[in-house]
Each structure stands twice: as structure tokens, then as C-alpha cells.
Amino acid sequence: MIQFEEIQPAADCPCTGCAARRRECRTRSLSVRDGGHAARTALVLVTAAGVVLGGGGAAGAAETTPDGEGYHDHSAHYELEKRAERRGGEEGEKEKEKEKERGKGEELDVPVPQGQAAPLHGGSDSASRSPGAGAPGPSGVAAAPKLKPATRSEIVKRAKTWVAAGVPYSMEKYWSDGYRQDCSGYVSMAWGLSGNEWTGSLADYGVKVDRDQLQPGDILLFHNTDDPHDGSHVTIFGGWTDYTHGHYLAYEQTRPRTRHQSTPLGYWNNADRYLAYRYKGLVGSTAVQGAPGAPVYPGAKHFRAGQSNAYVEQLGRRLTERGFGKHYRVGPGPRWGEADRRNVEAFQRAQGWRGAAADGYPGPETWRRLFATGAAEGATTEGVRR
Numbered sequence: 001m002i003q004f005e006e007i008q009p010a011a012d013c014p015c016t017g018c019a020a021r022r023r024e025c026r027t028r029s030l031s032v033r034d035g036g037h038a039a040r041t042a043l044v045l046v047t048a049a050g051v052v053l054g055g056g057g058a059a060g061a062a063e064t065t066p067d068g069e070g071y072h073d074h075s076a077h078y079e080l081e082k083r084a085e086r087r088g089g090e091e092g093e094k095e096k097e098k099e100k101e102r103g104k105g106e107e108l109d110v111p112v113p114q115g116q117a118a119p120l121h122g123g124s125d126s127a128s129r130s131p132g133a134g135a136p137g138p139s140g141v142a143a144a145p146k147l148k149p150a151t152r153s154e155i156v157k158r159a160k161t162w163v164a165a166g167v168p169y170s171m172e173k174y175w176s177d178g179y180r181q182d183c184s185g186y187v188s189m190a191w192g193l194s195g196n197e198w199t200g201s202l203a204d205y206g207v208k209v210d211r212d213q214l215q216p217g218d219i220l221l222f223h224n225t226d227d228p229h230d231g232s233h234v235t236i237f238g239g240w241t242d243y244t245h246g247h248y249l250a251y252e253q254t255r256p257r258t259r260h261q262s263t264p265l266g267y268w269n270n271a272d273r274y275l276a277y278r279y280k281g282l283v284g285s286t287a288v289q290g291a292p293g294a295p296v297y298p299g300a301k302h303f304r305a306g307q308s309n310a311y312v313e314q315l316g317r318r319l320t321e322r323g324f325g326k327h328y329r330v331g332p333g334p335r336w337g338e339a340d341r342r343n344v345e346a347f348q349r350a351q352g353w354r355g356a357a358a359d360g361y362p363g364p365e366t367w368r369r370l371f372a373t374g375a376a377e378g379a380t381t382e383g384v385r386r
Helices: 016-020 034-052 077-101 152-166 183-190 309-323 338-350 364-371
Strands: 206-209 219-220 233-240 247-252 259-264 277-278
Touching: 034 364, 077 338, 152 247, 152 259, 183 233, 183 247, 183 338, 233 364, 309 364, 338 364
Parallel strands: none
Antiparallel strands: 206 277, 219 233, 219 277, 233 247, 247 259
16 A cells, blocks of 8 residues: 655755755655555656645655655755745846946946045145135134136136046045045036035035026036935036037046046936036136126027017127127117127127027127137137037
8 A cells, every 4th residue: 555654854954945844845755565566556656646746847746766765855945946046146147237237337327426525635634624614713603715716718627637637436535636536526626626525515616507608617516415425416517519508518527437528418317406506716817707897698598589688788789899790780789689690690600600500699608708808718618619
């Protein structure tokens, strides 16, 4: 008679399933009373019963030795272990892929982590105190930070030095000039700040402007309050790369190293959350930015058909002063008209621009060049039009 006996796993069972699921590891013991073909037939029946009771397949069948004696069955647990190994292998491969992606910031164009505000690396505490807090005044209250004057061409020139050097991205390391090798350290260097700022403090050193007023040396800043150190970013504006002002030349510190390339206005992601700032210490040839005599570009909307405002008259007077007022019959006035457009077009063509870049409507670069008062302000910028 064929009998099945359920017993506990052997003490020296090597399979991991025995330790966790004691009743899942079974031994089927076959009592063979007669030899010959009857015993062999019983062995076949036992094997079939194991398949049915175990759910089918090799994992549920009892294994036997060549002489027909039953022994401890590890096949089911072996299969479970192999499945676990496969799952672990798949998870490991997925994690490796994620790690590769994390190291490809230059391809993903995602913000990278940044450090906190800190003094210049290697400087004395008094000389290199982070300007974010300012030096303490007589009353113990932090004083306003002192800003080093800088022209637009100087800011862009400094930004280019890191591009040429291929400075590697790092939150912890500092370049030879003392600035931290992350996005905010890069802007701190280009603006000539006396310490390493971060995205949470850079706005203190700039004046917020409309994005259509951006000019070389300004920055586009996104400070993510939900995840300040791992979701924020800042770039340096190098000029428009198309006449529609949809893309700009961005100088930025990101993985794996400093780069400059045409970038969608704002950034590749969170574009609408990037705000434009202009360095408070910006100077022209004679005046600090924002002071009388150095007008800020007011925006394209003021120079369209039907518009009447002081900026149109200011533009017309400057065109006349620069010798581009021949289309005015009476003189410049506050209402935008065809004479204004044709005079602006003449000025743009004098810059060597053609086609849509010389359409007669003043953009930030036309305005900058028109009101420039010295050779220093006539420096060219990459990809800039209008």
C-alpha cells in the first residue's frame, strides 16, 4: 500500500524557506513493500500526486533517488529562491540605471544640489564674510552688503572663464578663485560677490526685472522653497539666441562641468518659476544701473501700434541724438508711429542686423546699444539680436 507521511524539515536543511515557512518544506516518504513493476508503478503515481497536490510543475513534485527511496524535497524552495534572486537582480539593474541617470545631469537638464552660503574658500573671516548676512554694524545689526561695481561685459567675461576651464560640478569643492563649484557659487563668482551665496540669498544682490527686459549678465533664478538645496537652480543670461526671445544663451554650473548653450526661456523644467534679476552693482560707463541717465529697458509692449507713453518719446530723442531721426517730420513724440519704427530699423541695420533682427521694434539689445555712452558698453554678446 502507498502511504504519504508529512514530517518536519531536516535540521540541516540548507534552503531558506525551511526557516520561514516550516510547513512548506515537505518530505514525501514512500513505503515500498513489493519490488518489480508494481513498485515502479507506485513511484509514478506518487510523482503524479505530488504534481497535483503541489499545484503542478517540477516545484510541486517529489524527487526520488534512482533506487526508489524518498528523500527531503527542496525543489519548491529552490524555485522560490531563484525567483527572489531574479527579482533582486532586476531591482539591482533598475537601481544601477537610476544611478547612471543621476550622473547624467547634463543630459537630463535637471537642477542639481547646491551648498549653503559660505565665505570664499581660503579667505580670512573678516575679509571673506558671506555677504548674505552682511558685516555687523555698530549696533550689532547686519549692515547692507557692499557691492563691487561690474559692467555687463565683465560679468560675462568672468562666466566664460569657468566654461573655458571646464570646472567640474561639486557642492563641496572650491575652485582656485575661492568660489564653490555649484550653480550659486558660479553666479557669486560672475557677479564678483565677496562670498559664496546660494539661491535663497542671491535675490538680495539683484533687482527683479521682467523677463523680456533680460540683458547679458542678468540671472534667471529658481529658488524652490519646498526643496531648497536639491530642487533650486540659477543660470546667467548671455543674450537671446532667436528673435522671438524663446531661447537664450545660458551660462550655468551643472553636472558634469560648467557649460553654455541655447536654453528655453526660464529653463528646461519649471520654466515659469524662473525669475529675472539684475545685479545691483551693475554699472555702465558712467552710471550705476537704474540711476538717472542709464534707463532700464521698459519692455516691448510699450513700442507697438497705438501705444502712447514717455518711453516712446525717450527712444525718439535718443535716436535723433545718435543721428537716426531722419524719418521724423516734426520731432519725436509720445505716440508710437511708423516714423519711430523706421528710425529704429535704420539703427538696427547699422548694427549689421538683417531680416527679423532689424524689424524696427526695439528689444533689450537695441535699447542697450542705443543708450550706450562708451566703448565698454558696445561689447558684443553671443547670439544677441534686436
